[in-house]
Amino acid sequence: MAKKQYFASAPGAYNNANTNQRARAPKRFNALDPKSCHPFDDNTQQANQSIKTTQQSFESIVVKDSCDVEVTTTNTQAAVNVQIGLQAAIALIISISVADSDRAEEITQDLYEKIKTTQINHQQTYIENSRGVQVTTTDTDIAVNAQILLQVLLAIVARLNLL
Amino acid sequence: MSDQNNKMPEDLQVVSNKVIDLLVDTTFKKHDVKLQETQVDDETKNQLKELVEDLQKSVKSLQKHNNNDN
Numbered sequence: 001m002a003k004k005q006y007f008a009s010a011p012g013a014y015n016n017a018n019t020n021q022r023a024r025a026p027k028r029f030n031a032l033d034p035k036s037c038h039p040f041d042d043n044t045q046q047a048n049q050s051i052k053t054t055q056q057s058f059e060s061i062v063v064k065d066s067c068d069v070e071v072t073t074t075n076t077q078a079a080v081n082v083q084i085g086l087q088a089a090i091a092l093i094i095s096i097s098v099a100d101s102d103r104a105e106e107i108t109q110d111l112y113e114k115i116k117t118t119q120i121n122h123q124q125t126y127i128e129n130s131r132g133v134q135v136t137t138t139d140t141d142i143a144v145n146a147q148i149l150l151q152v153l154l155a156i157v158a159r160l161n162l163l
Numbered sequence: 164m165s166d167q168n169n170k171m172p173e174d175l176q177v178v179s180n181k182v183i184d185l186l187v188d189t190t191f192k193k194h195d196v197k198l199q200e201t202q203v204d205d206e207t208k209n210q211l212k213e214l215v216e217d218l219q220k221s222v223k224s225l226q227k228h229n230n231n232d233n
Contacts, residue, residue, distance in 0.1 A: 078225060079225055082218070082221045082222060082225050085218055085221065086218055086222075089214055089215065089218055092214075093211065096203060096207070096211075097196070098194075098196060103194055106194060107190060107191070107194045107196065110190050110193070110194070111186070111187070111190055114186055114190070115186075143225050143226055146221075146222045146225055147222055147226070148179065148183065150218060150219060150222045151179065151180060151183045152183050152186070152187060153215060153218065154215070155183050155184055155186075155187040156187055157211070157215055159187060159188075159191065162203065162208060162211055
């Protein structure tokens with residue numbers, strides 16, 4: 001009897017315990033189904049946002065088929081905030097110092113572009129089929145980046161004889 | 164993780180300072196920025212000074228924070 005069920009093509013033919021397990025498991029992504037949400041979708045949005053504001057940090061965390069997973073990324077956030085502050089200060093000081101606003105913008109862009117190339121940080125965490133996992137990501141690169149931006153700021157301030 | 168991940172080693176710091184000096188110098192030169200052309204009043208100067216000091220503190224505390232965590 002059991003063998004007969006196993007060979008049946010309909011999913012309902014599996015025994016009860018199996019069917020329950022299947023129902024609980026997340027639905028597999030189907031590219032052809034417009035309603036199907038890709039596992040990367042949720043996190044990509046967040047990464048996009050941080051790229052926009054900082055243009056430096058790319059972080060992607062994928063949690064799949066797992067439970068009791070704790071992810072902490074607060075340090076990156078703190079570092080990003082400091083970085084934004086530094087970038088704003090650099091832009092501000094240049095805009096104060098250079099009367100022509102178009103030129104000020106160009107100078108700021110120029111500086112950022114040159115710094116940017118050394119500052120891209122990729123961080124990818126993939127958790128699959130895990131239980132009770134605790135992940136803390138500390139973006140040490142971004143702390144160094146904040147230091148570099150601070151040096152740039154100090155160099156500009158010194159050159160423009162602002163302080 | 165060790166301290167070195169968060170703080171640059173001293174020799175690298177010297178190189179990094181030079182690179183940044185050069186970067187700022189060449190960028191200013193490229194855009195023909197005359198040094199000391201800025202005329203800001205004392206109040207703005209003080210505000211900017213405070214801002215830079217605050218940011219310096221933030222960066223320092225960030226590094227301390229990261230070191231403590233690791």
